[in-house]
Amino acid sequence: MDEMLIAPSLLSANFACLQQEIATVEKAGADILHLDVMDGQFVKNITFGPCVVKCIRETTQMPFDVHLMIDRPERYIEDFLRIGCQWLSFHIEATDCAADIIKKIKEYNCKAAIAIKPNTDIDTITPYLADLDMVLVMSVEPGFGGQKFIEKILEKIIQLRKMPDCPKYIQVDGGINGETALKAAEAGANIFVAGSYIFKSNQISNTIQNLRDVLYGLSTKKSPH
Numbered sequence: 001m002d003e004m005l006i007a008p009s010l011l012s013a014n015f016a017c018l019q020q021e022i023a024t025v026e027k028a029g030a031d032i033l034h035l036d037v038m039d040g041q042f043v044k045n046i047t048f049g050p051c052v053v054k055c056i057r058e059t060t061q062m063p064f065d066v067h068l069m070i071d072r073p074e075r076y077i078e079d080f081l082r083i084g085c086q087w088l089s090f091h092i093e094a095t096d097c098a099a100d101i102i103k104k105i106k107e108y109n110c111k112a113a114i115a116i117k118p119n120t121d122i123d124t125i126t127p128y129l130a131d132l133d134m135v136l137v138m139s140v141e142p143g144f145g146g147q148k149f150i151e152k153i154l155e156k157i158i159q160l161r162k163m164p165d166c167p168k169y170i171q172v173d174g175g176i177n178g179e180t181a182l183k184a185a186e187a188g189a190n191i192f193v194a195g196s197y198i199f200k201s202n203q204i205s206n207t208i209q210n211l212r213d214v215l216y217g218l219s220t221k222k223s224p225h
């Protein structure tokens with residue numbers, strides 16, 4: 001495995017000073033910014049929508065990785081694409097229009113991803129794999145930060161990596177820290193979303209660097225930072 005990307009999840013940041021929090025992780029060398037959009041329907045929590053994403057888009061150069069945890073994401077996909085997201089994930093459990101959504105995402109030259117909950121079978125997404133840039137494997141039940149990593153999802157990552165149409169990127173999200181990131185990387189993940197581990201740490205830049213050191217200890221490629 002070559003490239004390993006670290007994606008701080010803004011869900012665990014201090015929402016009273018988002019610009020500052022984003023600047024801190026950007027300066028610390030985070031690769032992409034993970035933005036959890038929740039609607040109170042698909043998941044129990046409500047976070048933010050396109051208005052907030054648009055405002056913070058202007059504050060940073062970091063690529064945006066928007067994770068839609070909303071019912072019928074087809075209703076809002078274009079709102080997020082117009083803002084300028086580089087990665088966009090939607091849940092297979094939330095829509096019957098996966099092929100159309102992927103097509104729309106590609107029209108905007110954005111990377112397309114399908115997210116799956118911990119108990120969702122890989123078979124549900126196999127028809128779309130060849131058209132995807134990434135699969136997001138949830139390692140907690142979506143909705144909240146600070147949960148414990150569900151080890152059994154590692155099997156899912158291993159299974160995905162073996163599939164002929166597996167996209168280049170497998171993202172793992174939920175309960176990520178140095179130890180769980182290493183397990184996920186060994187299974188075949190290469191994008192690591194971490195919320196509380198990064199934003200609740202006293203030394204954000206050291207935490208990101210430690211995570212990078214752990215991951216690049218496995219990689220054949222040199223860390224860019």
Ligand SMILES: O=C(CO)[C@@H](O)[C@H](O)COP(=O)(O)O
Pocket residue numbers: 009010011012034036067140141142143144145146147173174175176193194195196197
């Ligand atoms: O999508 C989600 C939760 O639904 C995640 O992105 C969380 O934000 C990850 O938080 P930690 O588990 O790393 O604290």
